[in-house]
Amino acid sequence: MLGLAPRTALGAAMGLLCMGLWASAALPEIVTSFLFFALATLTAVVPPPVVFSGFAASAFWLVLSGMVVGLAIARTGLAARIASALAVPLSRSYPRLIAGIIAIAYGLSFVMPSNMGRIALLVPIMLALCDRIGLGPGRPGRTGVILAVGFGTFLLSASILPANVPNLVMTGAAEQLYGLHFGYLPYLALHAPVVGLAKGLLLIVLIVRLFPDRLDGTPPDVVASNPWSAAEKRLAGLLLLTLALWMSDSLHHISPAWVGVAGAALCLMPGLGVLPPEAFNQINMRTIFYVAALLGLVATVNVTGVGDVLGHRLAALMPFAPDAPAGNFGLLVALASVVSLAATANGVPALLTPMAKELSAATGFSLEAVVLTQVIAFSTVVLPYQAPPIIVAMELGKVRLADATRLSLASAGLTFLVLVPLDYGWWRLLGVI
Secondary structure, X not given: OOOOOHHHHHXXXXXXXXXXXXXXXXXXXXXXXXXXXXXXXXXXXXXXXXXXXXXXXXXXXXXXXXXXXXXXXXXXXXXXXXXXXXHHHHOOOHHHHXXXXXHHHHHHHOOOOOXXXXXHHHHHHHHHHHHHHOOOOOOHHHHHHHHHHHHHHHHHHOOOOOOOHHHHHHHHHHHHHHOOOOOHHHHHHXXXXXXXXXXXXXXXXXXXXXXXXXXXXXXXXXXXXXXXXXXXXXXXXXXXXXXHHHHOHHHHOOOHHHHHHHHHHHHHOOOOOOOOHHHHHHOOHHHHHHHHHHHHHHHHHHHOOHHHHHHHHHHHHOOOOOOOHHHHHHHHHHHHXXXXXXXXXXXXXXXXXXXXXXXXXXXXXXXXXXXXXXXXXXXOOOXXXXXXXXHHHHHHHOOOHHHHHHHHHHHHHHHHHHHHHHHHHHHHHHOOO
16 A cells, blocks of 8 residues: 555554544444444554553543533532623623633633643533523534634644643653753744734634624623532632642643542542532543544554654655745645644644654754744644544534534634744744744
8 A cells, every 4th residue: 555564554544544434424433433443453453552542541531530520510500600700791792702712711721731621621611601691502602602612722722832732742752852942931922923812813703703693782680699509619629729730730740630530539529529429420431432542543543653654755745945934834834734634633743743853954944943833733623533622622512523624624724824824924023934
């Protein structure tokens, strides 16, 4: 197959099949997930620990624990209480609602380091807010709200160094391979204006246009809140502690996933927690298995060498020229974007960072500039499966894949047409390229 080794060809075929099925929704995602596990184990393309590595990944446990905490927020009434507080300032108009949610999602990225954790926290609150202001199931506005949480959380957080998994993979690999160190503020100054703020404005416009809805403009009646229950107080304290540990992970070095698992355990603890143990039966295991299968597929693609072969072949095809900085910038973004389609956003830094020295020589850019162009690509999602946090938000909010795909295609198209040239101009102004 295209001159590939049998193992690599099999990994490529498996990746194309499963990602194609997920992207097209030709089969329910849980069926495709089990199909991947079956094919990978029966063909022995990689050892079982690689196939099932998704179950050992911190992202998997963060999703699972986040679902438990999200269920606790909803069942104790804390979600409704927070939603009631947000209802008056955000319900003046539908565009104001979407803009407010995008701002909340981006702002929370500065203090909470996990995409999955932020989505698990925000989705139940925003669903309660939709119910509070009349955006019931089936309304376009309800879809817009959930997609604002999912896309706003994942895409915009790429502009903040510790807030996104691909960022951490990229900076860790660059430090290990080349001794590069990226400062928090220089990184923020380079990416926040376009990847953060401009893309946030783009998302607001697209969501309002693609999922139009109207609010009556009258703020909901302020209902006298009931006194806080003991369960709400315990959960609020637990959430504050969890947020504090997430915000200070650079001090204690405990993974956000393990903090989340501890929080979920406390939520379910008899006597101390806020959920009966049998409430775990309400967790959406379809989403859990989907995340595990997606992470396992990414690991399989990496181990079989598909990503390396794809990256090197694509790089060889790129017409780089040392005296064409604008063209080289666009080609680097295009290269990373194609790799993202094949290996998801999380796979981009793992596959392309080791090629940075070769790409630096071909383009004439500094090694640091070549590495950082990946951010523009993994913050641009062409199809939803590229970003597991977006899929999780869709599942929690019961949003159709077709609706998320409309938004991802529109935002990616306008990013390539408008934001990439804008980013190039900003980088030139700063003297990075």
